[in-house]
Amino acid sequence: MQVTPHVYVMHIDDDSVYHPGGSNNYFVGDPHEEMLLIDTGDQQREWTQSILDYYEHLGRPKISAILLTHRHQDHIGGLDRIYDVVQAPVRCHPKLVTKLTTMVGQDAVVPLKSREMLRTGGDVAVQALFTPGHEVDHVAFHLQADRVLFTGDCILGASSSTVRDLASYMKSLQLLTQYQHDTICPGHGPVVPPPRGAELVRWYMHHREEREQQILDALAKGFSGVKAITRHIYPRNLRKGLREGAERNVATHLEKLVHEGRVTQTPSHYVLQGH
Numbered sequence: 316m317q318v319t320p321h322v323y324v325m326h327i328d329d330d331s332v333y334h335p336g337g338s339n340n341y342f343v344g345d346p347h348e349e350m351l352l353i354d355t356g357d358q359q360r361e362w363t364q365s366i367l368d369y370y371e372h373l374g375r376p377k378i379s380a381i382l383l384t385h386r387h388q389d390h391i392g393g394l395d396r397i398y399d400v401v402q403a404p405v406r407c408h409p410k411l412v413t414k415l416t417t418m419v420g421q422d423a424v425v426p427l428k429s430r431e432m433l434r435t436g437g438d439v440a441v442q443a444l445f446t447p448g449h450e451v452d453h454v455a456f457h458l459q460a461d462r463v464l465f466t467g468d469c470i471l472g473a474s475s476s477t478v479r480d481l482a483s484y485m486k487s488l489q490l491l492t493q494y495q496h497d498t499i500c501p502g503h504g505p506v507v508p509p510p511r512g513a514e515l516v517r518w519y520m521h522h523r524e525e526r527e528q529q530i531l532d533a534l535a536k537g538f539s540g541v542k543a544i545t546r547h548i549y550p551r552n553l554r555k556g557l558r559e560g561a562e563r564n565v566a567t568h569l570e571k572l573v574h575e576g577r578v579t580q581t582p583s584h585y586v587l588q589g590h
């Protein structure tokens with residue numbers, strides 16, 4: 316499906332509890348000239364085939380580069396088979412190079428530079444924006460010509476993202492607000508068109524700030540463990556997979572608050588081995 320003049324999305328319903336609304340791979344540029352491919356999906360044959368079918372549908376354009384947003388399996392799993400078909404340079408964050416080299420060979424992978432411009436067909440370019448937080452090697456891409464941000468797993472279309480390092484993540488969101496956009500093309504969930512697309516990054520920042528405040532309030536009320544705080548601030552009927560994600564999220568917020576010196580962590584539990 317065409318999203319904007321230079322953006323085409325291959326949407327797949329991969330049915331994961333962590334990303335409601337399915338997943339997306341993007342072709343960017345002009346199908347009559349050259350295109351960039353963003354992300355290569357999980358390793359399931361069906362997913363890889365869907366990307367390659369869509370590539371056929373676009374008329375097998377020359378691929379200028381395969382861009383990877385980060386190291387998670389649902390973004391790089393199909394890389395080797397897709398690389399065999401499109402034979403384009405693989406571009407990623409410098410911290411992801413070694414891992415991808417084992418999949419496609421040393422010569423195929425070229426590290427991105429921060430803010431690098433990647434030109435493609437239709438006389439447009441996307442700019443690589445290093446956006447750590449969800450993962451250390453996360454990269455988002457900005458297509459100025461169509462006012463589009465490709466946010467990988469930094470911003471999702473239908474849920475909030477999991478975050479490893481919240482302080483870096485908040486800085487990354489701040490960076491994204493500096494690039495003009497009104498459409499968000501996320502790794503998972505639906506594409507978010509204008510007008511909501513223009514506001515989504517700020518909404519995410521606001522959502523995190525609110526969550527932080529809820530955690531500070533819970534601490535003030537005497538809740539002191541990750542599980543207790545999670546039970547206090549999240550709905551009681553969260554599905555099991557989501558509850559674990561919520562607990563990780565609370566732990567990440569607490570790490571940030573400890574790091575900032577606003578909260579003190581004390582070792583509290585000792586458990587007998589084997590119990």
Ligand SMILES: [Zn+2]
Nearest residue numbers: 387389468502
């Ligand atoms: Zn993902």
